[in-house]
Structures are given as structure tokens and as C-alpha cells.
Amino acid sequence: MIGDLMKPKVAFFDFTSCEGCQLTVVDSLQTHVDLLDAVEIVQFREAMTEKGEDYAIAFVEGSISRASDEARLRRIREQAAIVVALGACAHLGGINAIRNAQPLDDVRKYVYGDKADWYETYPARPISAVVKVDAVIPGCPIDRDEFIGVVKALLLGKKPPLPDYPVCVECKRKENVCVFHKGGFCLGPVIRAGCGAICPTCGDGCEGCRGLIPNPNQDSMSDVLVKYGLTVADMLARWTMFGTYQQMEAGS
Amino acid sequence: MSNININIEVHHVTRVEGHGNIVVNAKNGVLEECRLEIVETPRFFEAMLRGRPYTESSHITSRICGICAVGHATASLRATENALGIEPSEQTVLLRKLNFHGEILDSHVLHIYMLVAPDLLGVGSVIPLVQIAPEVVLRALRIKKLAGDLCAALCGRHTHPIAMAVGGFTHYPTTDELLALRARLVDARADMDATVALAKTLPWPAFTRETEYIALRKEDEYAFIDGTVTTTDGGRYPISDYRKVTNERLVTHSTAKHTAHKRESYMVGALARFNVNHDQLHPRAKAAAAELGLTPLCTNPFLNTAAQVVEMIHSIEDAIQLIDQLVARGIRPEPLPAFPGKAGEGFGACEVPRGILFHNYPDAGDAGAGV
Numbered sequence: 195m196i197g198d199l200m201k202p203k204v205a206f207f208d209f210t211s212c213e214g215c216q217l218t219v220v221d222s223l224q225t226h227v228d229l230l231d232a233v234e235i236v237q238f239r240e241a242m243t244e245k246g247e248d249y250a251i252a253f254v255e256g257s258i259s260r261a262s263d264e265a266r267l268r269r270i271r272e273q274a275a276i277v278v279a280l281g282a283c284a285h286l287g288g289i290n291a292i293r294n295a296q297p298l299d300d301v302r303k304y305v306y307g308d309k310a311d312w313y314e315t316y317p318a319r320p321i322s323a324v325v326k327v328d329a330v331i332p333g334c335p336i337d338r339d340e341f342i343g344v345v346k347a348l349l350l351g352k353k354p355p356l357p358d359y360p361v362c363v364e365c366k367r368k369e370n371v372c373v374f375h376k377g378g379f380c381l382g383p384v385i386r387a388g389c390g391a392i393c394p395t396c397g398d399g400c401e402g403c404r405g406l407i408p409n410p411n412q413d414s415m416s417d418v419l420v421k422y423g424l425t426v427a428d429m430l431a432r433w434t435m436f437g438t439y440q441q442m443e444a445g446s
Numbered sequence: 447m448s449n450i451n452i453n454i455e456v457h458h459v460t461r462v463e464g465h466g467n468i469v470v471n472a473k474n475g476v477l478e479e480c481r482l483e484i485v486e487t488p489r490f491f492e493a494m495l496r497g498r499p500y501t502e503s504s505h506i507t508s509r510i511c512g513i514c515a516v517g518h519a520t521a522s523l524r525a526t527e528n529a530l531g532i533e534p535s536e537q538t539v540l541l542r543k544l545n546f547h548g549e550i551l552d553s554h555v556l557h558i559y560m561l562v563a564p565d566l567l568g569v570g571s572v573i574p575l576v577q578i579a580p581e582v583v584l585r586a587l588r589i590k591k592l593a594g595d596l597c598a599a600l601c602g603r604h605t606h607p608i609a610m611a612v613g614g615f616t617h618y619p620t621t622d623e624l625l626a627l628r629a630r631l632v633d634a635r636a637d638m639d640a641t642v643a644l645a646k647t648l649p650w651p652a653f654t655r656e657t658e659y660i661a662l663r664k665e666d667e668y669a670f671i672d673g674t675v676t677t678t679d680g681g682r683y684p685i686s687d688y689r690k691v692t693n694e695r696l697v698t699h700s701t702a703k704h705t706a707h708k709r710e711s712y713m714v715g716a717l718a719r720f721n722v723n724h725d726q727l728h729p730r731a732k733a734a735a736a737e738l739g740l741t742p743l744c745t746n747p748f749l750n751t752a753a754q755v756v757e758m759i760h761s762i763e764d765a766i767q768l769i770d771q772l773v774a775r776g777i778r779p780e781p782l783p784a785f786p787g788k789a790g791e792g793f794g795a796c797e798v799p800r801g802i803l804f805h806n807y808p809d810a811g812d813a814g815a816g817v
Contacts, residue, residue, distance in 0.1 A: 210487040213463050214512020214605040220560070224591040227583075230573060241560060242571030243460045259487045289509045292494040301493040309696045313488045335512065335605050396602035396609040397616025401505065435502065 202349070205237035205249035206280075207270055209256030209263055210290050210318060214335040215281035216240050216255055222338040229342070232349060249273060251348060253331075255280040257290040257318040264324050271325040276348060279320065279327050282334035282403045287439030289334065290318035295438055320439060329354045333389060334403035334436065340388055357387040360407050361400050365391035373399040374422045379432055383418055384410035402436045448475030458485075461561040461571065463513055484702035500526050500789070500810050501612055507805065508606040513556070515606045516549040516597060517798030520671055521805040523612055529792025529810035532613045532783050537775070541600055541615055544768040545607075546670050546796070547761040548596035552604055553799035554716070554754040555593060558641070559586035562751045566648040582644065585637050589758075592630050596765065599623045613783040621773055628769045631762050635730075638759050642734050645755050654745040658709050659718035660691060662797050668719070668726040668760060670797045676722050678743060679708045685795040688804045714801025716753035717744060731760035754799075 206216055220241055223229060236246030252274035258267060271277055282288035293301045294317040302310035321327060331337075331344050331354075344354040357363075361382035365372075373380035373394050380399035382391065386407045393400050419425060430441060452472040459466045465486050471479040491510055495503055504522040508515040520542060527534060534542070559582070560572045569575060576583050594604050599619040602608030609617035619627075662673030663682070675683040675691050683690055694703040706712065720727075720735070724742045727735065735741070735756045740749060789810035796803050 210489065212509050212512040212515070212605075214509075214515065217512045217556075217605055220556070221590065221594060224587045224594070227576065227587070230576060235573065238571075239458055239460050239465075240463060241461060242573060243564070244570045245460075263487065289494070289506060290489065292498075292506070293490045296493060296496070301490050304493045304496075305488070305490050306696060312696065312698050313701055315488055315490070334509065335603075392602055393608050395617075398602075398608050398611075435506065 201232065201234050202251055203236045203246065203249045204233045204251040204253065205235070205246070205270075205274070206240070206253045207237070207255070207266075208240070209254070209267070209284070209321070210259040211256030211281070211283045213240055213255065215283075215331075215333075216253075218335045218338055219253070219280075219341060222341055225338070226342055229345065233345065247273065251276045251278065253278045253280045254284050254321050256321075257283040257287050258321060258324050259290055259318040260314045260316060262314060267321060267324050276328045277321075277325060278329045278331060278344065278348075279322065280331050281336045282332065282405075282436055283318075284321045285330045285332050286403075286405050286436055287318050287320045287323075288403070288436050291439035291442075292434065294318060294442055295434065318439070330356065332356070332386060332404035337389055337392075358408055359387050360410070361385045361387050361389065361391050361394070361404075363387055364389070365394045367391075368395055370394050374418060374424075379424065379428065381429065381432055383415045384412075399432075402433050405437070406440070450475045461564065463511070481699055484700040486701050488701050495807075500530070500785075500807075503807070504610060504612070505606070511798075512605045513553050514549060514798040514800065514803075516545055516601065516604060516610070517796050517803055518805075519601075519607045519610050520546060521794045521796040521798070521803050523610060524672065524794030524796070525792040525805035525807050526612050526794070526810055527792070528794055529789045529807050530612070530786050531790075532786065534613055535780055537772075537777065537780060538614045540768055540772055541618075541777075542610070542671060544765055544772070545597060545600040545610070547765040547768070548593050548600065549604060550670065550761045550799055551758055551765075552590060552593035552597065554758050555586055555589045557799070558645070558751055558754055558758075559583075563644075563648065566650070585640060589634060589637055589641075592627070592634055595630075596627055599627060611782050614780050616782070618777050618779060621777070624769045624773055628766055628773075631766050631769070634762050638734070638755075638762060641755055641758070642737055645738055645752055650746070650752070651748050652746070653748060655747060656745050658707055658712040659721040659743070660707065660712050660714055660802060661719040661722040662795055662802060663722055664726075668723050668728075668764075672795065673797075675795070675802070677707060677712070678718075678721055681708075685804065686793045688793065688795065688806070692804070713747065715750055716757050716799070717747065717750040718801065719797055720744065720753040720756060727756065728760045728763040730763050731756050734759050 236249050252270045279285040283290055331341055347354040364387045365382055368391055378399045381402040382400040384406055385400050385402045386404040454470040456468040467483040469479055469481045503526055504519040507522045508519040510518050564571050597604035601610045609615045659678040662669040663676035664673040691707050692705045694705050697704050721742045738752045740752050792807045792810050794805040
């Protein structure tokens with residue numbers, strides 16, 4: 195399916211993003227230089243000049259936030275046997291979609307004033323709103339080890355495994371004091387694990403960058419909210435940082 | 447008049463963060479067009495922050511840039527603290543400085559070894575160097591890992607920081623972690639000696655262009671966080687007057703705004719900082735500058751990369767000194783300050799790896815940050 199299974203050609207692309215996920219890919223080389231023996235990178239603008247167009251796996255970072263970027267993403271989809279959404283912007287829309295909740299004209303004029311028409315834009319979307327996506331590496335940014343794990347799975351011709359349990363599970367394993375107990379707010383009960391509960395471990399609540407788990411336990415979440423005098427509205431407000439696109443889709 | 451015709455169009459400059467095109471046209475020896483087009487999509491962060499809790503501002507704005515995420519978070523926190531009238535503790539100031547050195551090291555080693563060196567060594571990326579000069583690549587990865595681990599110990603991760611909060615931190619490094627990092631920073635001196643030796647052999651283009659250099663300056667240290675906006679053309683401004691320096695204007699060919707102060711443009715970044723603050727560099731960094739032939743006022747923009755080598759040495763030495771200070775005084779958890787009840791306009795500024803950065807929140811309010 196992906197050509198030379200022994201050493202497939204891979205390429206990295208980015209749209210509206212901070213490019214931090216591609217940097218995390220570069221950082222994964224610190225502990226996995228051998229990655230360069232396992233795949234042939236034919237395109238990675240942020241890190242190399244050479245540019246090959248015969249890739250089998252495309253890693254795409256960033257949201258789609260203007261019409262003129264769609265054709266480029268579709269070309270990538272036509273070429274690649276496997277398209278992987280790299281990070282929250284590509285996977286969810288993420289931070290970029292926060293502005294979707296405000297009127298587009300107002301957003302444009304707030305930043306660019308009477309020159310707003312000079313800069314093409316529309317509400318930010320995940321790449322799956324434009325093309326079919328075969329695999330996802332969640333997170334803002336992605337987790338280095340999970341990236342390596344996904345590459346390994348793809349090389350073996352398997353669907354990359356993602357945890358389907360919540361961040362709470364990893365947080366409990368780390369024996370962290372619950373963020374709610376400390377008076378904070380956390381989306382850990384409903385967000386997909388795989389990050390090692392890094393935010394609660396560093397004293398902050400989960401912000402939801404990895405997206406909701408497939409079947410969140412709503413009753414349990416409600417119990418937690420009631421116990422700490424919080425509301426579903428509080429939870430949804432917190433989830434707008436990364437989940438504005440999902441909330442607006444669900445509401446429309 | 448010469449009959450030289452030039453027609454250069456680079457569609458997407460490679461080995462840089464972000465999308466840029468270069469257009470140069472000359473006809474009969476006369477330059478007709480010379481443009482850097484930043485073709486990134488507009489992000490609208492200013493609008494994103496409106497109406498959101500001030501505690502989220504630094505987490506959202508760090509997502510402006512994966513390379514200088516700590517810098518954006520720091521400038522954002524300084525702007526919010528300025529708006530709320532919160533003064534960070536001495537411990538917070540020390541931890542932030544140490545964290546910032548991690549980012550300077552991370553970004554500079556990436557730029558020097560992975561983005562610039564391949565050009566000067568005649569290869570398309572760092573990947574062929576793994577075969578040709580593995581010790582060079584391993585050295586770069588070793589320094590980069592140290593920089594990343596330093597940030598991870600302080601704020602959870604370099605991209606994107608977690609534990610940095612308004613008025614303090616939500617997580618602290620242990621003394622053992624700091625001492626382990628200290629030992630690696632001491633070891634990195636040898637890697638920096640090798641970096642200076644490498645930088646001396648690189649064929650830097652001999653090109654000079656006089657311009658204005660602008661950087662933050664402090665009286666007591668080489669400035670990365672806070673300071674006075676200082677220009678080599680003469681002039682010092684408080685951060686709250688940053689607009690007198692930036693004078694931003696929009697152009698049709700680029701989503702990046704243009705700025706100008708006393709000339710058509712000015713330069714920021716490592717070379718600007720070196721030109722403004724060279725007297726405050728650590729003696730080891732000054733020695734490296736001398737070895738690299740870097741003297742103020744240096745007007746060769748290619749030597750910005752050499753100035754980054756010098757800054758890396760400064761950051762390593764200052765990080766060692768900061769760790770000594772933190773270990774000597776002991777790190778204690780400090781509660782984050784409560785919302786003081788009112789907020790005004792806030793200004794914050796930092797020297798992120800690639801230059802001066804301002805965050806300005808007109809109304810930090812009790813809920814909305816605004817920009």
C-alpha cells in the first residue's frame with residue numbers, strides 16, 4: 195500500500211500553524227537518529243532544501259484557513275497513500291478556530307482595519323474538513339514518543355494505535371493530586387490520553403488539545419463538576435481553547 | 447549602465463520557519479523589484495484573546511511560534527502582570543531567566559547547525575551531514591537536547607510551555623534536576639568551543655549593509671526579558687512607547703507587517719543585541735566574539751549567526767550562574783497571586799531568539815485579555 199515498505203518516502207507539509215509539531219519531529223531525532231534509516235524524507239521545507247513529489251506518507255501540520263490552500267492539500271491527498279494529521283491544528287482546528295466564534299468581518303477588521311481585504315481568510319478548519327485523513331497524531335504539540343510509535347505502526351502496515359481512555363488514567367498512574375481537588379479546572383476526564391498527563395503533572399489542568407475520547411463518560415464528568423461546584427458551561431468554556439470547531443459543528 | 451538582467455523567484459524559501467518567497471528583478475543593471483513575500487496565512491491572535499480569561503493569554507499566544515514559544519509566553523505574562531499591577535517574586539524572575547536561556551540555546555543551535563550550516567557546507571539539509579560529519583550532527587543534537595531538557599525541567603516542555611503562569615510557576619525543578627543540568631551545561635562548554643571552531647571555518651559572505659539595530663537594554667545585564675528599547679541610531683524608549691519605534695504598516699505582498707524607525711527599516715535579533723549590548727556579555731562570550739572577528743558595530747547581516755554562537759556561550763554561562771543562585775537560596779513553592787480586582791493596559795517585551803517582541807493588552811479586564 196505504501197510502496198517500498200522497507201523504506202517508504204515521507205513528506206512533511208504545513209498550513210496555518212506554529213510549526214511546533216514539525217519541530218517536535220526534528221527533536222525526536224535526538225533520541226531516534228535511526229528514524230532516518232527507516233524512512234526517506236523527500237520533502238520537509240522547514241528542515242531541508244531538496245523537494246521530492248513521490249512521497250507515500252504525508253504528515254500535514256496546520257489548519258485550513260483560506261480557500262487558496264485547499265488545492266495544495268488536495269494535491270497532497272492525491273499523491274499520498276497515507277495522510278496523517280500532525281497535531282491539534284490539523285486534527286481539530288485547534289487554537290486557530292477560537293476566532294470562528296466571532297463574526298469573520300469583525301475579526302478581520304480588528305486586526306487589519308481598513309486593509310482587511312488584503313489578506314485572504316475564512317474560518318479555520320481541521321484538514322479532515324477538506325480531505326480524507328488516514329491517521330491522527332493528536333496534541334499541541336504532538337508527543338515525541340507517540341510520533342515515533344505512529345511511524346513504527348505505519349511501517350508495519352498497521353493502523354496507529356491511540357489510547358481510547360481519558361487523561362485521568364495517566365494522571366492517576368503518575369500519582370498526581372487531582373487538579374479539581376487543588377481548586378483548578380481540568381478536562382482530563384473526557385480528553386484522550388497519550389500525553390502522559392503532562393499538563394496536570396506540571397500543575398495545570400488539561401486544556402483538551404488531544405480531543406475528546408470516543409465515548410466520554412458524561413455521568414462521571416457531571417459528578418465531578420457537581421462535587422466541585424462547577425457547571426457544564428464552565429467545562430465547555432474551557433474546551434473552546436482547542437474545541438471551538440467541534441462545539442460549533444455540534445451546535446449547527 | 448551595465449546590461450545585467452536578473453530574474454530570481456524563490457517560491458518558498460526552505461530551512462526557515464514559515465512560508466516566504468523572494469523576488470528579485472533587475473533590468474540593464476537597474477533594480478526593479480526586490481521583495482520578501484511572507485505568504486503565511488494571517489492568524490488573528492489579537493482577536494482570539496478577546497473575552498477570554500487573562501490566565502489563558504500566555505498559553506494561547508505561545509502558539510504563535512513553535513520555536514520561540516517560551517519567549518511569547520514570557521512577553522505575554524509580563525504584559526498581563528503589567529496590566530494587573532503584579533510584580534513577580536525574585537524566585538520567579540530567576541526561574542524565568544533560566545527558562546529563557548533554554549529557549550535561546552534551543553533556537554540558536556537549530557538555526558546555526560540545521561538551518562544555516564548546510565548552506566555554507568554545500569548540502570541541502572542536516573541529513574547528509576549525518577553521513578559526512580556525524581560528530582557535528584551529534585553535537586548539535588546534544589546541545590539541542592540539553593536546551594529542551596532545561597525548558598522541560600522549568601516549564602514542562604519548550605513547545606508549548608505549561609508551568610509558566612501569571613505571577614509565577616505551577617511546577618518547580620528539584621535541586622537534583624538543576625544540578626544535573628548544571629553538569630551538562632559545564633560539559634557544553636567543550637561543545638561550544640567546537641562550535642566556535644566550526645563557525646570560524648564557515649565561508650561567511652563578505653557583505654556589509656549599514657542599518658539601524660534595535661534591542662532591549664538593561665543597565666545591569668545582557669537583556670532578554672524587560673528593559674529599555676534602545677537603538678544604535680540614538681534613542682531610548684520605555685516599552686510602553688514601543689509604537690514610536692515599530693511604526694507598523696501593512697503591505698499587500700506580505701501578511702507580515704513592516705516596521706521602520708529612523709530609516710527605511712531596522713534589524714533585530716542576535717546581531718542587533720550584540721551591537722547594542724556587547725559590553726554586558728559574559729567574558730567567555732566576549733572572547734568567542736573576538737575569536738570570530740565580531741566587533742561592534744558589525745554591519746554584516748550574515749554574521750547574525752556568529753552573534754548567535756556568542757549568545758549561546760553567554761546563555762550557558764548565565765544559566766550556570768542562575769542555577770548556582772537558585773540552589774543556594776533554595777526553591778520554594780509560591781502561591782500564584784489572586785486577581786487584584788482591576789486591570790488597565792499592559793505592556794511586555796522580551797528579546798526572543800530572532801528579535802525584540804512586544805505584547806500589548808489594552809484591557810486585561812477580569813475576564814477578557816484583549817490585545
